[in-house]
Structures are given as C-alpha cells and as structure tokens.
Amino acid sequence: MAPPAGPEIWVTGLAWTTPLGDTLDGVWGRLLAGDTGLHPTPSAHPLRTDRAGVVPGVPLDWAPSRRQHAITVPTLAAAFGSAGLDPADPAVRLVLGTSFGSGLDEPTAYLGAWADAAAASIGHPHPPVSVSTACSAGADGIAVAVELIRAGTTEICVAGGADVVTPAKRLGHSALGTMSRDTLRAFDRRHDGMVPGEGAAFLVLETAGSARRRGAAPRAILRGTGAANDATGLTAPDPTGDSVVLAVDRCLAGSGYGAADVAVVNAHGTATPLNDAVEETSLGRMFGGRDTPPVVFATKGALGHSLGATGAIEAVAVVLALRDRKVPPIVGLDEPTAGFPLPLAIGGPAALCPGVGLSLTLGFGGFNTCLLFEGVDDAA
Amino acid sequence: MPPDAAHLVAAGLGAADTADPAGFARNVPSFYADPAAWLVATAAERALDSCAVAVRDDPDRIGVVAVSPGCSAATLAVIARSTARGAVSPLRFAGASPGVLAGLTCIRRGLRGPSLTVTMPAAGGIPVAAVVAAGWLRAGQAEYVLVAAHTIDGDGHHARCAVLRRGTGGPAADLPGLLIPA
Numbered sequence: 001m002a003p004p005a006g007p008e009i010w011v012t013g014l015a016w017t018t019p020l021g022d023t024l025d026g027v028w029g030r031l032l033a034g035d036t037g038l039h040p041t042p043s044a045h046p047l048r049t050d051r052a053g054v055v056p057g058v059p060l061d062w063a064p065s066r067r068q069h070a071i072t073v074p075t076l077a078a079a080f081g082s083a084g085l086d087p088a089d090p091a092v093r094l095v096l097g098t099s100f101g102s103g104l105d106e107p108t109a110y111l112g113a114w115a116d117a118a119a120a121s122i123g124h125p126h127p128p129v130s131v132s133t134a135c136s137a138g139a140d141g142i143a144v145a146v147e148l149i150r151a152g153t154t155e156i157c158v159a160g161g162a163d164v165v166t167p168a169k170r171l172g173h174s175a176l177g178t179m180s181r182d183t184l185r186a187f188d189r190r191h192d193g194m195v196p197g198e199g200a201a202f203l204v205l206e207t208a209g210s211a212r213r214r215g216a217a218p219r220a221i222l223r224g225t226g227a228a229n230d231a232t233g234l235t236a237p238d239p240t241g242d243s244v245v246l247a248v249d250r251c252l253a254g255s256g257y258g259a260a261d262v263a264v265v266n267a268h269g270t271a272t273p274l275n276d277a278v279e280e281t282s283l284g285r286m287f288g289g290r291d292t293p294p295v296v297f298a299t300k301g302a303l304g305h306s307l308g309a310t311g312a313i314e315a316v317a318v319v320l321a322l323r324d325r326k327v328p329p330i331v332g333l334d335e336p337t338a339g340f341p342l343p344l345a346i347g348g349p350a351a352l353c354p355g356v357g358l359s360l361t362l363g364f365g366g367f368n369t370c371l372l373f374e375g376v377d378d379a380a
Numbered sequence: 381m382p383p384d385a386a387h388l389v390a391a392g393l394g395a396a397d398t399a400d401p402a403g404f405a406r407n408v409p410s411f412y413a414d415p416a417a418w419l420v421a422t423a424a425e426r427a428l429d430s431c432a433v434a435v436r437d438d439p440d441r442i443g444v445v446a447v448s449p450g451c452s453a454a455t456l457a458v459i460a461r462s463t464a465r466g467a468v469s470p471l472r473f474a475g476a477s478p479g480v481l482a483g484l485t486c487i488r489r490g491l492r493g494p495s496l497t498v499t500m501p502a503a504g505g506i507p508v509a510a511v512v513a514a515g516w517l518r519a520g521q522a523e524y525v526l527v528a529a530h531t532i533d534g535d536g537h538h539a540r541c542a543v544l545r546r547g548t549g550g551p552a553a554d555l556p557g558l559l560i561p562a
Contacts, residue, residue, distance in 0.1 A: 005518060045466035100456070104476065107457040110449045111478055111499040129508050130499045132451065132478035140496055144508065147515035168463040172473030226521065227494035229444070229486040234413065234474040243492050246440065250494070250521045364474060365483030367495060 006150035010211050010218035011373070013083025013158075013204030016316050017075045018303050019053035019197055024082070028320045031328035032349050036302045038183055038195050044167065047174040048181045052165050053197030053304025064102035064166040065114065071200045072096075072118040072162040079158050079202035080122070084216055087122035091210075093154045094119055094128035095145040096202075097137030097161035099308035099363075104168040118162075132308065134363035135268070136227075137161050138201065139311025139371055143225040145205050155210040160312030162200035169307070170196055176235065178272050184305070185332035186269035186298045187276050187340055194270040197304015201312035203319075220319040221374040223257065223356065226250030230366030236274055237362055241282030244368050248286055248358065251370035259286050262294045263355025264321055265342075266314045268362045269298025269330070270305055275362060276337065284341030292353050297321070297345040301331030311361040315371055318357040322375030325352045388514055390553040391433060391524065392543035394426030397561075399536035401454075412475035414452035416537065417484040420528045423539035424485040427526060431543055435524050443493030443522035444482045445512055447505035447559075448530035451478035451497060481530060493522040502529045502560050510555050517546040529559035 016022065019037025020030040041052035042060065054060060058070045076094075080087045096115040103111055112130035119128045129148070133140045138161025145157035173179040173196060180193035205222060228246035232238040252258060265287070267279050287293050299317055306313060321327045326349045333346055343350070359371045398404060401415035404422050424444070428435055435442065455476040462468055477483070482495045494516050498505040506529055513525035528541035540559040 099477065099479075103453075103456050103478070104459050104473075105463060107453065107460045108450075109453055110501075111451055111453070112449060112501075115499075127500075127504060129504075132497050132499045133482075133495070134477045134479045137479075144496070144512055147512045148508075150515055151511045153511060168459055168468060168473075171463060171466065171468040172459070172470065175468050176470040176473055227496075228440075228492050229483065229495040231439070231486045231490045231492050233487065234411075234477070234480065234483065246492060250519075253521075254519060363479065364477050365479040365495075366486055367479055367483065 007207040007209060009146060009149055009205050009222045010208050011203050011220040011222060011319055012206045012211050012216040012218060013079050014219060014316050014319060015075050015078035015082055016199060016201035016313055017055055017071050018199040018313060019055055020302060031299060031302055034329045034331055036331045038304055043170060045171060047170055048179045049195060051183055051195045053195065054165050055198055064105045064164050068102050068114050068162060068164045069117055071164060073121045075200040076118055076202055077122050079204055083204035087124050090125050092156045092158055093126055093148060094124060095141045095157055095159040096128050097131045097141035097308050098163050099132060099134050099137055100169060101163060102166065105166045133367040134365050135307050136311050136361040136363035136367040136369040137308035139359065139361045139369040142203060142312060142315060142371060143227065143369060146222060146225050149205060149207060156206045158202050158204050160202035161309040163198055163306050163308035165196045165198045180271060183332055184271045184301045186271040186301055186330055187336050187344055188333045189335045189337055191271040191273060191276055193272050194305040197306040199303065199306045199309045199313055201309060201316045203315060218376050220322055220376060223374050224251040224255035224372035227369045230368060232366060235364055237278040239278055241278050241285060244278060244282035245285055247368040247370045251372050255372050257356050260290060261355050262358055263352045264327055264357040265294050265296050266318050266359045267296050267298045268360055269300050280340055288341035293342045295327060295343045295345055295350050295352060297327040298330050311369060314359045318359045318373050322357050322373060326350060387546055387548055388510065388544045388553045389547035390542045390558060391435060391545050392427045392431035393558060394423045394430055394541045396422040396539045397536065401537050412471040413480050413484045414455040414475055416452060416530055417480040419537055419539045420446055420481050420530050421485045421488050423541040424526050424528050427541040427543050435543055439490045440492045441523040442491045443516050443525040444485050444491060444495045445509040445525060446481035446528045447498045447500060447502055447509050448481050449499065449501045451481050451499055452476045502531050506555050506559055513544050527555060531560060
C-alpha cells in the first residue's frame, strides 16, 4: 500500500471525561492504581448486572440527550484548551462520533443533532462532521479527521467520541446477552460480558507545520489508521480474526513501522467471550512468537464499555502510555484465558519496551478500526 | 473539492426509491436490520451490478461509506417505545445501530474494505464521504469505494450509490449531483 500522503500529524491536545474523573492525569493515575468506576447503578428494570460506569456529577435522572451534552461540551472545551486553541477558531474542524448517543431512548430524525449542539455550545463556527460506527465511532472520528487533514481540507481537527449510559442501552445489552452477570473481566477465565460505561474523549490533531507556527508541542504523533469490516454479522465478530488482521495491517502500511515495532496494544477488551476470543486469535497471529511481543492492556474493567466514546478514550490512554512508558493493569483480570499469546498487564502497571502503540476497536456491524501512535520520545 | 477527491471516477451507479423502505427489507426471524439499511444495500448492490469491470473480484478491497442524517431512525423509535415497558428486542437492538447503513452492504456482499457511516445531511456529508473515499483509495486501503446517500423528501426515501475508483482518465465524479435526487 502507498505511504500516507500529506503532512505529519501531531496530537497537540487531548481531554477526557470518564467514570474515574475528568482530568487527564487524574484519570490516568486512577487507572494506573487499578481503580474502577463500575458500581451498582439504579435501573427501573431488571438487568443481568446492575453495575455501570457513569460520570460523576451528571445526574442519572436527566434526559439522555442532556447527559450526552453535559459530558461532551466540557470535554470538547478542555481539548481545545489543552492545545492552546480557542473553540471559536475558524481554522479548526470538529469530527464527533457516537454509537446511539441518546437516539435509542429519545427518537430523532437527525442523529448528528447532538454534535451540532455541542459545537454551538462552545462557540465553534463550523458545522461538525458526525459519524456513527457503533463501538468504533470514537476511533473512526479520529480516522476521518486524519483524512480531512491529509486532503488539505484543514490543518487542525478536534476529533473523538462521546456516549452515555441509558436505559435502552442497558436493556438492549442485557437482552442480547453481551452484558456480564457480574462485572467486566477482559481476557479472564471468568469473562462473561461487558458492563456499560459512558464518557467522552477528544484529541487535537494538527499538522506539524501548523503546530510549529503556533509553538504547540506534540504529545504524540499519529502515524497510521486502518479499518476493515468483518462482513460477518451485526453483533458477532468474524471468529477467524481475518478482518482484525486486515485493519491492523492497513494501519501499519505506510506508517514506517511494522509489527515488530509495536510495544503496546490497547485491546478492545469487552470481556464477551466472542470478542476476547477473536482478539486472542488475531493478536496472536500478528504478534505471537516474537522475542519482545507487545504488552496488551484494556481499560473497560475500570471505565466500562463506553460504546461510541471508547475508541477515543482508549486513544488517549495509548498516548499517555507512550508518554510514561507504562500501562495500567487490566481491572478484573486475575487469571488469563488459557493460551493467551501475549503478555497482559495484570495486577499492576506494566512497563513498555521501546516502540509504538496501537489502539484497536471492534464495533457492532463489523467496524474494526486501528490507530497507530508514536510517542514523542520515539520521534526521530 | 480537495485534490484527491477530484480524481474519483464513478465505475457504477445504483438507485432505490420508495415511500416505505420496509418494502425492501429482507429480514428473517434470526436477522434484522433497519429498513433504511436495506434500501441503501439495494442501491449499493445495483451499483455493483452496473459496473462494466469485475469490481467484485476482491471483496477485501471494496470499502463502503454511507451518508444519512437519520440512518436507523425508524427502529430507534420502536426501541424507544419498548424501553418504557422494560423490554428491548435483542434482534432489533442489534439492527438499530446507525452504522448498519454501511454495515449491511458489507455483510450482504462480503465486503471487507474500510467502512463508515456519516450521520449528516447529504449536502454536508457527501463531501466528507468523498474525502474519506479518496483517502482510502489513494492509500491503497481499498481499490473501490461505494459511497451511498440516503435522503428523505416529500416523495419518500431515496438511496443513491456510486462505485468509485481512483482515476484520471474520465470525468471526475460529481458526487452530490450523482447522489442527491433532483
């Protein structure tokens, strides 16, 4: 495949709001400490588990659309602020992703309305680009931003995803059987499903030239994006792992890096047996048997599965992992499934070997997306 | 239009129009997708079938971008009503994802290129889809990209799909002109 055209793309700002808080290093510190934001959460209806990961300070009795707005807007503003940008700057474009957002509980004829409202609230002058690819939406928002920058449409994008816990989503995952009966244990022998979570994360992606002109420093360099559809079913992944491998191969192609250069993978890690099995298979095919295989970590045991936000939240986690050269433990993982082919972060933070980081998301509808980040210490 | 998008050539076109997309749905007891996704999949399959070249030889190299402001709104409304009763159909929950507008075509035709659903009105979403498609084609992530738009007006629902390839030998595809009904 051809190398990526266009400029080098830096991450010059980032922000997140999660069940463990809303400051960059505060949440990161709690993740490294092995904390969890999953707790019993009231529901009007019986569910497989009453646990959920909800954002503190955003009342559950607010309408889902109001909660989505309340989580999205401060996170967007914080992302601009962390990059030293004004939300009203006309040079910036927004790309926002979600899965259902509030649309599963409050019907709407326009699914991008939440994104428009968020842009208006921060005083941004352009209509945002809005995307929805289930649990890959946050990652795909970032990937679309990369294409807009590479095409020369803009030099700066603020991109990511947001999503909320709602009654309909909890009922849906409970009925579908993708929800755990207890709590989320990715890659553990006891894994039996996900626990819903919510949050938002946005990255400021900027050409190196623009950043240098502004005096903005890189937090990381986004070296690649890749995607592949499973073409298998709406909820079950392709068990062969073929399309996950395709997504990662496409991400690495032209990035200047190969599989041997990958030091860390943030797995999707939903803890459904189907998801964990396909990740075990595909990661083993790509990275198994190497002298220094990448360490695998996952954040959903701490933050819940935030659906359309998770790809962006996990991208932030990879950037911070590359900064600190360590990853947090996988909350809920005590005894890995037999034969897991790569080292997992168990019991405490795990150190990284030199190399780059991948963030992998697998969404309903077959949306597999991979992002490749290079830490600034690794940059030539 | 960005330079990459100016080098897109339409290798095939397809359309499907209806007052009620449910007429296009081929749901069965074990599989459900929102009717609008079936309408888009119909237009996409007609576009693939219209291609003079063997576009379908390598389904791993065919990507899909769908553009729709409402996507699966009909099924979302059904689930919202049932949520109040404390019961959500797992089948409909799975088939209500807005992403199904791109995903169903991938499932139906075994397409494993990149895929995306843009939840915007056609006028704003199609130029974004063109940039994304051009990027996938230029980087070699796909050899062909199906770009489909779902629109609703007083006559009902419309789906238009173009099969795009990279090329400079023919006229650049006027995507808004091809995908938005006159």
